[in-house]
Amino acid sequence: MKDLEYKVGIYLRLSREDERLGESGSISTQRELLLSYIRDNNLIFVDEYVDDGVSGTTFDRAGFNRMIKDCEDKKINMIITKDTSRLGRDHIEFGFYVERYFPEHGIRYVAVNDGIDTFSNSSANDMLVFKSAFNDMYVKDISNKQRSSLYVKKKNGQFVGAYAPYGYNKSDEDKHKLVINEDEAIIVKRMFNMFANGSSLTNICDTLTNEKVPTPSISKNMNIGQNNFHYGVWSTRTVGDILKSPNYIGNLTQCKQKKINYKSKKRIHNRKDNWIIVEGMIPRIIDDDLFNLVQDMFKSNSNRIKGNGITDKLLLRGLIYCKECGHTFGFRAQEQNTKKYGLVTRIYGNCNYWSKRKKQNVCTPHSVKYNEIEGLVINELRNMCNKYIDANSLEDSFKKANKIQAKKDRCNVEILKLQNCIKVLNKKIDACYNDKLDGNITLDMYKRAYNNFITEIKENEHKVNEYKKELYNIDNNNNIDEKQFIQKIQEFLNMNNPSRNLIASLIDRIEITEDNNVDIYYKFKLV
Ligand SMILES: [Zn+2]
Numbered sequence: 325m326k327d328l329e330y331k332v333g334i335y336l337r338l339s340r341e342d343e344r345l346g347e348s349g350s351i352s353t354q355r356e357l358l359l360s361y362i363r364d365n366n367l368i369f370v371d372e373y374v375d376d377g378v379s380g381t382t383f384d385r386a387g388f389n390r391m392i393k394d395c396e397d398k399k400i401n402m403i404i405t406k407d408t409s410r411l412g413r414d415h416i417e418f419g420f421y422v423e424r425y426f427p428e429h430g431i432r433y434v435a436v437n438d439g440i441d442t443f444s445n446s447s448a449n450d451m452l453v454f455k456s457a458f459n460d461m462y463v464k465d466i467s468n469k470q471r472s473s474l475y476v477k478k479k480n481g482q483f484v485g486a487y488a489p490y491g492y493n494k495s496d497e498d499k500h501k502l503v504i505n506e507d508e509a510i511i512v513k514r515m516f517n518m519f520a521n522g523s524s525l526t527n528i529c530d531t532l533t534n535e536k537v538p539t540p541s542i543s544k545n546m547n548i549g550q551n552n553f554h555y556g557v558w559s560t561r562t563v564g565d566i567l568k569s570p571n572y573i574g575n576l577t578q579c580k581q582k583k584i585n586y587k588s589k590k591r592i593h594n595r596k597d598n599w600i601i602v603e604g605m606i607p608r609i610i611d612d613d614l615f616n617l618v619q620d621m622f623k624s625n626s627n628r629i630k631g632n633g634i635t636d637k638l639l640l641r642g643l644i645y646c647k648e649c650g651h652t653f654g655f656r657a658q659e660q661n662t663k664k665y666g667l668v669t670r671i672y673g674n675c676n677y678w679s680k681r682k683k684q685n686v687c688t689p690h691s692v693k694y695n696e697i698e699g700l701v702i703n704e705l706r707n708m709c710n711k712y713i714d715a716n717s718l719e720d721s722f723k724k725a726n727k728i729q730a731k732k733d734r735c736n737v738e739i740l741k742l743q744n745c746i747k748v749l750n751k752k753i754d755a756c757y758n759d760k761l762d763g764n765i766t767l768d769m770y771k772r773a774y775n776n777f778i779t780e781i782k783e784n785e786h787k788v789n790e791y792k793k794e795l796y797n798i799d800n801n802n803n804i805d806e807k808q809f810i811q812k813i814q815e816f817l818n819m820n821n822p823s824r825n826l827i828a829s830l831i832d833r834i835e836i837t838e839d840n841n842v843d844i845y846y847k848f849k850l851v
Pocket residue numbers: 646647648649650651675676677678687688690
């Protein structure tokens with residue numbers, strides 16, 4: 325099957341949903357995505373089929389019908405769409421084509437954004453994806469219902485978690501009620517006192533870990549993470565969460581975390597204004613004064629270290645990587661008192677791999693000042709853009725068109741030559757066969773000769789294919805890319821404050837070496 329050639333039809337459909345999405349769902353965006361998939365996978369592009377699902381309720385399937393006809397006529401044997409919803413109006417129609425029609429007709433189907441490929445090795449997994457599409461609605465419905473009944477319980481001050489919060493046990497009489505766990509409550513009190521007396525979260529963690537005080541997950545027998553490197557180690561996150569929890573002044577607090585959605589088991593921290601707090605529902609462990617003192621200390625701490633707000637807006641966010649280990653860079657803002665400017669905010673960056681595993685000696689700090697990197701990158705990018713514009717205007721469009729035509733001519737000549745070769749080889753096979761029929765050569769000799777010819781034919785066919793691909797690329801690739809980049813580059817050069825998106829469309833990645841050299845990888849190339 326390795327030699328099977330995929331002749332691809334791309335199916336583009338505009339739906340009502342796309343109107344809301346604007347440009348990102350447009351036909352031309354879909355086309356761009358699918359063409360680049362064809363290029364990246366060296367497939368042969370045969371035709372495109374377009375339907376407009378927006379106008380009117382009875383949607384015209386002219387494009388789709390033509391595509392199915394081309395499947396039957398064997399003009400195409402592979403269909404690509406942006407996502408599964410393009411293909412059918414609903415899951416039933418989708419299921420018919422993907423589970424029955426395409427397999428029966430040997431059609432390979434790919435939905436690029438959904439990662440679906442009916443001919444991929446993990447076809448069993450893929451079928452699960454389809455199945456789950458059918459089940460989606462059903463599961464989602466149940467999940468919503470479950471959540472709402474839990475929500476009512478939480479609002480009524482009933483505890484509904486699997487494990488009681490640290491410092492408490494579920495009551496034996498009523499599992500929705502909490503009672504104090506004396507051993508844990510002692511630790512809670514100690515934490516609050518330590519923090520109020522100036523210990524940092526890290527200090528508290530180190531003390532508890534060194535004294536081998538069981539962490540909440542061990543204390544509650546949660547049986548998780550035994551194989552984990554961090555098992556038994558107190559984390560600043562855990563201690564911080566405990567110190568901020570209104571549970572300890574008797575106000576039952578739930579919904580501090582939430583699942584991302586019904587499909588995912590992963591939990592994230594919920595925003596504080598989404599917590600469900602019912603006052604006076606459980607016995608208190610900490611008095612109000614101590615609790616409020618600790619909360620105030622947290623507030624002043626977070627004022628001192630302003631982090632995310634600034635680093636989320638960095639122009640080069642997400643583009644900077646560590647040269648040595650390939651991990652991303654992390655940035656943090658620090659306010660500093662300077663003689664010259666007074667209080668200034670500086671942003672420092674480090675290799676994330678290093679900063680997350682300082683004790684394990686992986687990678688090195690790669691410490692940089694963000695502003696220096698940004699200045700340097702913008703400068704370099706500007707130089708590169710100017711060079712690109714110069715190089716592209718030197719060669720006038722007439723010359724360029726000639727050059728492209730010459731390239732295409734060369735390809736076509738090569739294809740003709742190879743096709744002639746194939747014809748000659750086929751004739752030789754015929755001649756050989758006649759020799760065998762006439763008894764001039766033995767069957768063994770014939771087989772050997774035949775296999776040699778066939779190998780040669782296949783090699784030539786492969787070469788023809790390569791030239792066809794090249795032709796396709798010349799027609800579809802070069803011009804689009806070039807125009808696109810020239811436009812973006814001009815935009816960038818004309819702007820004083822380029823956007824992050826514009827920069828990301830020109831720069832692929834930025835790598836920082838151990839000795840603070842900056843390597844920039846561009847998305848466009850100087851010819
Ligand atoms: Zn690194």
